[in-house]
Amino acid sequence: MANKVRIGIIGAGAVSDYHHVPGIRLDPRCELVAIADPNEALLQQRQKDWGPTRAYANYEDLARDPEVDAVIIATPNFTHLAQTLACLEGNKHVMCEKPLGLSFEESAQMFRAARDRGLRHMTAFTYRFAPSMRYVRHLVKSGALGTPRHFRSQRFLDWPETSWGWRQYKKLAGAGDLFDMTIHRIDFSQDLMGPIKSICGAVAQFAPRDKTVDGQPCAPSEVDDWSSLIGLFDNGATGVWEGSTLMKGHHNNGFGYEWAEVNGSEGSAAYQLTDPNNVILGKYGGTMEKVPVPKEFLVIPGSPRDPTQGVPSTVFRYDLVWEFVSAIVEGRDAVPGFDHGATAQAVADAVLESFEKRAWVEIQADLG
Ligand SMILES: NC(=O)c1ccc[n+]([C@@H]2O[C@H](COP(=O)([O-])OP(=O)(O)OC[C@H]3O[C@@H](n4cnc5c(N)ncnc54)[C@H](O)[C@@H]3O)[C@@H](O)[C@H]2O)c1
Secondary structure, three states, X not given: OOOOEEEEEEOOOHHHHHHHHHHHHXXXXXEEEEEEOXXXXXXXXXXXXXXXXXXXXXXXXXXXXXXXXXXXXXXXHHHHHHHHHHHHHOOOEEEEOOOOOOOHHHHHHHHHHHHHHOOOEEEOOHHHHOHHHHHXXXXXXXXXXXXXXXXXXXXXXXXXXXXXXXXXXXXXXXXXXXXXXXXXXXXXXXXXXXXXXXXXXXXXXXXXOOEOOOXXXXXXXXOOOEEEXXXXXXXXXXXXXXXXXXXXXOOHHHXXXXXXXEEEOOEEEXXXXXXXXXXXXXXXXXXXXXXXXXXXXOOOOOOOOOXXXXXXXXXXXXXXXXXXXXXXXXXXXXXXXXXXXXXXXXXXXXXXXXXXXXXXXXXXXXXX
């Protein structure tokens, strides 16, 4: 490896621009050296916006590039498995966007391939990095809330009812809100409470989404606009999750509404995406009140990010790259890894199975 970790990005779309490139810019231990995307016009634009890099129309060329040490994969969901396997074959560490694959089987295959090659692997579960989420986790793990008994999350977005592009076709996305949004909340609930044991799920489609934003007809959506589950954790705690992208009035400058809380035997703590530098805390007999997140939880350890800069609901996302690069330079597992991506996927798959069968489903997440 060169002096700096040389990073390649596959998929030069929205999330690379919003999270990953600012994260790379902030981290003096790494540099962006190559990008791959089949959209030639976008590649040219990114060369202007992100600075000069090697540019490839095919991801296979980036996966073979010997001067790339690590890859961030931020492409439509159906491409994650093949791209990850190609990058691992090229001996590169991989951070891949969520959902890791289209199914638990795909995600577990990605985990085993990275583990067996001794390469670093990370799932881009962004919200684990929110200061308030990190502090809620600390409160749960330190016992400050007593025994955790209950988890709740709600994620509502007010998006247009027009086409969602690749995100609305099963073969390309796997599922809708469930794989796009609720899977994050499944992940962080397991990080807070431990593994989910069994669930009962439901999904619904509210709109056909058969027109593009500019009014052209298109094939209707095949995926859910609303996803929900109730579940039981291994430790005996209960959980309730709900999300939708079509909740009118919840636009809030694109940030939507997000609430997640843990209720324990002695106290409760809540996280909100829209106020990530504060938590809401309450103790038995008291009232839930806003409390600032202590300074040491505002960035992940070592991150050079100044938490007073930028929009709080956006900037914590830059710490993902810090964690990925730290795992590479320190020779340790990145957190969350592909194992976390796969176990969240097992639960998300079970939501679809449960709804189809109208039955509770036991979670099977044997990573092999
Ligand atoms: N972690 C998060 O909070 C978060 C947020 C948004 C999106 N995502 C995930 O990131 C991924 C990308 O989402 P997005 O919003 O950036 O989508 P997008 O449609 O804006 O961008 C996807 C890009 O991938 C490119 N692409 C398509 N096929 C490719 C291929 N075979 N090789 C290389 N590039 C290819 C497209 O041309 C496009 O530029 C998805 O898996 C999504 O679920 C995660």
